[in-house]
Amino acid sequence: MSELEKAKQEVEQVCFAYHKAGGTGDIKDWKCFYDLENKLIDKVKIANQPQLTIPKSIAEMIDKEIMADAVTKFAMFHEGFERLWLSDELEMYCADKENYALASAYLAGKFLGVDLVKVGEG
Missing domain, CATH: 1.20.5 (Single alpha-helices involved in coiled-coils or other helix-helix interfaces)
Structure with missing residues (x-):
């Protein structure tokens, strides 16, 4: 059904x-x-609740590039973005402020142990 x-x-x-x-x-x-x-x-x-979604490829990139516990990973992501030591593809994705916020929410959810952002296809 x-x-x-x-x-x-x-x-x-x-x-x-x-x-x-x-x-x-x-x-x-x-x-x-x-x-x-x-x-x-x-x-x-x-x-009717809005569902935040991040592409699977971006989530995997974040997880692969930043090897640390959840709290450190969150801080390292922000520092890495500001200092331009993330991969070019991740930097380009996060150049859009909404995508940067999605990536931040994805990491915050991992730290909190909840799915704030759904990992989608792509």
């Missing part, structure tokens, strides 16, 4: 629960409706 079909089913369940609760007026039916509705709202909130 595709994600779209699953989403349609969930919306139908919420609509059915609303119709049933409105028809019976039973507090249990309304609770069921609100529970389903809240789950759906939470899924929509998660799905």
Whole structure:
């Protein structure tokens, strides 16, 4: 079943629960409706969050060029960019301030142990 079909089913369940609760007026039916509705709202909130993505080749370059623990790697990346000792390709990628911020967020996520930036294709 595709994600779209699953989403349609969930919306139908919420609509059915609303119709049933409105028809019976039973507090249990309304609770069921609100529970389903809240789950759906939470899924929509998660799905609508922006996803930061860094190309896999850039993430690999960062990991390969800067050999250190997570905290030192973060600091060395910034120093390396300022002093121009990163590879030309990585320097060119980071010359764009948004890409520089993505690379920084990628390293910060590694330090924190969370995926702040998704590693994508390329």
